[in-house]
Amino acid sequence: CIRDRLSQRAMLKTGPARQHAQMNLVEAVLEYIQGMSVVKSYGLDKDSGQAVQRTVDESCDKALSLEKSVVPWMGLRQVVVRVFSVAIAVCALAFYSGGTLSLARCLLMLVASFMLYAELESAGNMADNLQMLGASMDKANSIDDTPVMDIDGAELTPADTSVEFQDVSFAYGDRTILDHVSLTVPSGSITAVVGPSGGGKTTLCNLIARFWDVQSGKITVGGYDVREYKLDSLMKNISMVFQSVYLFNDTVENNIKFGRPDATHEQVVAAARAACCHDFIMALPDGYDTVLGEGGGSLSGGEKQRISIARAMLKDAPIVILDEATASVDPENERELQAAIAELTKDKTIIMIAHRLSTVRNADQILVLDKGRIVQRGTHRELMEEQGLYRRFIQMRETAIGWNLGRKEKLQAND
Numbered sequence: 064c065i066r067d068r069l070s071q072r073a074m075l076k077t078g079p080a081r082q083h084a085q086m087n088l089v090e091a092v093l094e095y096i097q098g099m100s101v102v103k104s105y106g107l108d109k110d111s112g113q114a115v116q117r118t119v120d121e122s123c124d125k126a127l128s129l130e131k132s133v134v135p136w137m138g139l140r141q142v143v144v145r146v147f148s149v150a151i152a153v154c155a156l157a158f159y160s161g162g163t164l165s166l167a168r169c170l171l172m173l174v175a176s177f178m179l180y181a182e183l184e185s186a187g188n189m190a191d192n193l194q195m196l197g198a199s200m201d202k203a204n205s206i207d208d209t210p211v212m213d214i215d216g217a218e219l220t221p222a223d224t225s226v227e228f229q230d231v232s233f234a235y236g237d238r239t240i241l242d243h244v245s246l247t248v249p250s251g252s253i254t255a256v257v258g259p260s261g262g263g264k265t266t267l268c269n270l271i272a273r274f275w276d277v278q279s280g281k282i283t284v285g286g287y288d289v290r291e292y293k294l295d296s297l298m299k300n301i302s303m304v305f306q307s308v309y310l311f312n313d314t315v316e317n318n319i320k321f322g323r324p325d326a327t328h329e330q331v332v333a334a335a336r337a338a339c340c341h342d343f344i345m346a347l348p349d350g351y352d353t354v355l356g357e358g359g360g361s362l363s364g365g366e367k368q369r370i371s372i373a374r375a376m377l378k379d380a381p382i383v384i385l386d387e388a389t390a391s392v393d394p395e396n397e398r399e400l401q402a403a404i405a406e407l408t409k410d411k412t413i414i415m416i417a418h419r420l421s422t423v424r425n426a427d428q429i430l431v432l433d434k435g436r437i438v439q440r441g442t443h444r445e446l447m448e449e450q451g452l453y454r455r456f457i458q459m460r461e462t463a464i465g466w467n468l469g470r471k472e473k474l475q476a477n478d
Contacts, residue, residue: 216293221285322378
């Protein structure tokens, strides 16, 4: 028992370090694989490979340290087990020779001496393995202990589809993303959110869907605090089209009907036609039954985006959040997709993150978000009459477009 306690104490010191090294190894390998195209494009194969090799070496060192820390105690256990096993056998034979132990009992003691201590040795090995598993279980338990967001939520039906932020603040660690933001999105209106990168636009939209909880203030949907909803009840009212689309390793049809599993094939096809993706789906080997790779890797960015829009159309939620929904769309398909998005957003409450003038100029209100604060709000015409960030933003976009057109004409003239 003393030996096992000393062994377990040694493993408690080295086990977490080994577990941490294993986690670093997995992260490094995944990063290397996922970023391989970037690494190759910059000719950094050697440097990236060396970084992975360092994590492999670190993992090996920690594993060896763990084994070395218990080797003395494992050796001591082997000696104790063997010595006592042999001692019992010798004593049994001595007692039999002296006539104080019958032959049957002598044989029983001989067999028992080896069987009993073999089991004790196995139990000792399992105790060592349990200590190694303990470090992993501690990490798993810490994740399992994370509070469930909708544990106290209720099945609520909002009176309308208005969205309101009341003095909302949110931060990732020490970095403040939203700083005392207040806004109202009336039911059935279109609100565009614009601003520099890193200003908090995507976070603002994610908080509506309660991907995170606010640190202070509150967000209401239909008059209810989003924290009062059961998560499923809240998400029934929201469809989201992300800039970065993720598709599952499943058929095209199941990816489209992900938010509405009971949809019929005809409804899936109708949504796909509206989102301008029916034609390229039918060109796939098995049409709607084609199994996509993990993350939709077998499709282009524009094709994945259109499937994502079809998914949102099929869900038909009353609140639609668009995070640069047309960012990855081919120019020849943009007009059709704009019409599809118009169909998707008809008679719904729309919150969109956008930079293109054609997307935001018809919004009922435009919110200009910079450094976590709303610095301007109003319609396109109102904001263009102000000397502010929105007007400078539009002028820069127009200048960029004009420069491209002027440069193209100059090149054509030279030709």
